Amino acid sequence: MKAAVFQGPPGSWPAKPLVVQEVPRPEPAPGEVLVRVAACGMCRTDLEYMKEGMRPPKAPPLVLGHEISGTVEKLGDGVEGVKEGEAVIVAFSLPCGRCAFCRGGTENLCERLEVVGASRDGGMAEYVAVPASAAIPLPPRAPLVESAVLTDSFGTSYHALVHLGAIQPGDVVAIYGASGGLGLSAVQIAKALGATVIAVGRQPWKLAKAKEMGADYLLSTLEHPQLEKEIRRLTGEGATLSLDASGAPEMIACACRSTRPGGKIVVMGYGVKTVSVPLHRLMWLQYSILGARTYRLVDLKRVLAMAEKGMINPAAVASHRFPLAEVNEAYRMLDEGKVLRGLVVP
Ligand SMILES: [Zn+2]
Ligand SMILES: [Zn+2]
Structure with a gap:
């Protein structure tokens, strides 16, 4: 599959641009699903790693991108409750489910939090593997591409x-x-x-x-x-x-x-x-x-309900679309303040 890979080191972009290259398609581990990415939003946090020199939890090479929508392509062993072909958004914040914070209902503060596109490969690619619990089904009429912004924004x-x-x-x-x-x-x-x-x-x-x-x-x-x-x-x-x-x-x-x-x-x-x-x-x-650090799963569910009722309009925030091949140009426009929320559509 094609992916935009941040080769590092942190702070080296744009002198060292992201490299759009062929990489092996990830296999979903037990309990995970493989998502075919429909859209991935560009966030300023990506620029913190790429341009400002902040170190991502997973050292490069790393596929960035944490604001993802797509369809479930393949189920790992033991996955229930999600179907192949289902339209989903991906919760990028992956709590352990066992620590005191997770048990107390503030899983966004999890001690062992993993983050898609930071501590593991993210959505600036054709496919991404994530825990099945992070793949949240979209309501039937939700726009697949623009709904990506529901996850982070x-x-x-x-x-x-x-x-x-x-x-x-x-x-x-x-x-x-x-x-x-x-x-x-x-x-x-x-x-x-x-x-x-x-x-x-x-x-x-x-x-x-x-x-x-x-x-x-x-x-x-x-x-x-x-x-x-x-x-x-x-x-x-x-x-x-x-x-x-x-x-x-x-x-x-x-x-x-x-x-x-x-x-x-x-x-x-x-x-x-x-x-x-x-x-x-x-x-x-x-x-x-x-x-205020990211969100809890319950917040995402409420946001989805608001979108379904027409109380909010994600499409109004998703201002630009870019093909994966133009990912560096897309981040340049974000850096120069020329987009609201840009979506890379691989
Ligand atoms: Zn973000
Ligand atoms: Zn935890």
């Missing part, structure tokens, strides 16, 4: 907004980095759940997309250098809930200055920089800062 945003942010109808939610797959999915989910949404981003065309997805107010960081003043002007006491999809310290610092007393700041963006928080404000205003 929507699943992670749902977990952050609903499970950690405890979003309620009537909340005023400021979403930072409402410009990529996660941020725009979060706009859709927050609107579907009855919140007023302030979308914060940089590029006007992406903010226009946030508007199409229902955002009530748009704030461009280019036009509003004093962002927190604008948020206070719009909200009075501040946002009830601030969600960061950017991983940028200045956005989280802004959230600390514009979230109302007793409110929540949930951080699902990934970054390596440090943020300083004035402790007197944290104590006196009694706001919470919560990290």
Whole structure:
């Protein structure tokens, strides 16, 4: 089969591009299924490995890609409950099922978590082998290609907004980095759940997309250098809930200055920089800062139900399609901010 292989070392892209090459088709181990990939989303986390030098848990050569939809091609020994030919999305976060976190219902924090496209080969290929428990059947009318974005973009945003942010109808939610797959999915989910949404981003065309997805107010960081003043002007006491999809310290610092007393700041963006928080404000205003790591299986099921009811629209987030042969060009466009969520269709 064909696969786009990251040869490493971390941080060497684009000088050393991904190599689209023939590799042996994986065989599903007992308990696994082989999925024929219909689409695989490109995530900024991939660029962290490729360009920024973060080390993936599995040393290269590695097939990246963790936002996958496809059809079940072959069952490994002992697999029940999934059928050959069935359309599925793949949960990329693979918990062990046995540790204290898994038993306690927070399997996203599993001690022995494996991640598709990071600790084992992922979806930038024609086929991927995954545990059968990670292959989640799609409802009959769901679009196979675009549904890939339900796994990371929507699943992670749902977990952050609903499970950690405890979003309620009537909340005023400021979403930072409402410009990529996660941020725009979060706009859709927050609107579907009855919140007023302030979308914060940089590029006007992406903010226009946030508007199409229902955002009530748009704030461009280019036009509003004093962002927190604008948020206070719009909200009075501040946002009830601030969600960061950017991983940028200045956005989280802004959230600390514009979230109302007793409110929540949930951080699902990934970054390596440090943020300083004035402790007197944290104590006196009694706001919470919560990290949000991927999602639990139950979050994915709820996202699928929302998509089935038409409450969210994954196709609106999946802005571009690329053949596998153009994978390097596709990541270049992601790096330059020219796509919302790009899908590689092998
Ligand atoms: Zn991701
Ligand atoms: Zn575990």
